Amino acid sequence: MTKLYFHGSKNTFSKIAKELSGHFEFTADYNSSDIVLVEMLGESEAAQLDKFSGKRVFAIFDRPDRNLISEVKKHKIAGILTAPLSKEVLLGKLKNQAASSDLQDVVKYETLKAKIIAKAESIPPLPKIARELILLSSKENVEMGDVIEKIKSDQGIASKLLKIINSPFYGMRKEITSIERAALLLGLQTVKNIAISLSTADFFNKNFTLYGTTGKKLWEHSFIVARLCEEMAHFSNLNPDTEALYLAGLCHDIGKVILIDFLYENVSIPADESRQLGLNHIDVAEIVLKKWNIAGKIIEWVKNHHEFNPDVGSSILYFANMLANEPDCIQEILPELAVIAGIDKERFGSKIAQILGEDV
Ligand SMILES: [Fe+2]
Ligand SMILES: [Fe+2]
Incomplete structure (x- = not known):
């Protein structure tokens, strides 16, 4: 089992240990650990990160701090974990790290990888309509008529678009029966984005x-x-x-x-x-x-x-x-x-x- 070493507050430790129990083992000796977790409580911990060089180190934030995160990014670390420190978040990050290290120098994936690539x-x-609409968004002055015409040129997309706009998701009070009306009520950008999604x-x-x-x-x-x-x-x-x-x-x-x-x-x-x-x-x-x-x-x-x-x-x-x-x-x-x-x-x-x- 992958061994974790934790450096930080008791509170955060008990929270993490509970979420990860059965998936990782905690060790009190960082030399024997595979992954080191360092809780970021202030600038001094950012400096601590280098102490663990040679290990895969994760910086943990129970509360995010923009400046401290930027500071942490300057150090060589494997990743950052932020609240919510839920099982999904923790396992997702830490297991991915464990798997990628297991994969190093493994030749068996090479053929498969080449096929996937x-x-x-x-x-x-x-689809053409998506490309044209994306291209239109990159222009500075977009004419409403141009966008509406593009959407209408694809009958399938136009009718699905009206269906989705009339679903509870958009909370319209009255039924909307035209793309023009939809654009007026929801905004041209939203309507255009829905068309791209549908395509x-x-x-x-x-x-x-x-x-x-x-x-x-x-x-x-x-x-x-x-x-x-x-x-x-x-x-x-x-x-x-x-x-x-x-x-x-x-x-x-x-x-x-x-x-x-x-x-x-x-x-x-x-x-x-x-x-x-x-x-x-x-x-x-x-x-x-x-x-x-x-x-x-x-x-x-x-x-x-x-x-x-x-x-x-x-x-x-x-x-x-x-x-x-x-x-x-x-x-x-x-x-x-x-x-x-x-x-x-x-x-x-x-x-x-x-x-x-x-x-x-
Ligand atoms: Fe994803
Ligand atoms: Fe996703």
Whole structure:
């Protein structure tokens, strides 16, 4: 069993030890440990990190502190763990680390990896309508008419769009029967983003039983994460790029669409993918998104969606994904969102029930 050494407060130790019992063994001697966890209570602990060099060190934050996180990032560490220090969060990060070290120098994955990469590189392009709408968003002066016309040029997308807008998810009081009306009521950007999302649904048309889900649910998850990213960006005073964050949310799990053709056992965390295939869905997403010419910053955020990173874009996507998976952690996450991503807690808090409370 992988051995952990913990440096920090008693409180945090008992919390973590409870969550990890049965999965990891704790040791009082850091020399014999495989992974070191250092709780960050102040600047002095950031300096302590180097003391454990040679080990895989994780910095733990029970309360996030923007400056301290930036300070910690200057040290050579394996990752950062932030509240909620739940079993899912802890196991996800620590097991992935344990698996990736087991994989070092393992040749058996090489052929398989080459096949997966080839498959990711031969993924069909994003549908024409998505490409055209993304291109339109990058222009400075977008004409409402142009966007509406583009959407209407695809009958299938246009009718699905009206259906989704009239679902409880958007809380419309009256039935909306035209794209023009939808754009007036919800805003052009939202309507355009829904059209982009709908155009990606076919990629998810596979059997995702090994991920414990269905294609429809995985697409819905991506759609909800995209919407959460959009709203968080909207309520942030740090001026993040809303359009780019929406796209990041929509594409964050796209790697699963490729990996599902190769997996042979159940997956609950990325480490399960790495163990079976030598790659996880984050590695594969990078290949797919490059292939689709998606902006570099979006690819960076997607690469960080299972690993906390304090930059605004990455942290918004990270928390959006966490919220979509565990809506109950909202109260724990809200203070962090305010600190890290500059998000207005009150306003976002009341909006979120609508997003998470309804099925698409
Ligand atoms: Fe993911
Ligand atoms: Fe996800």
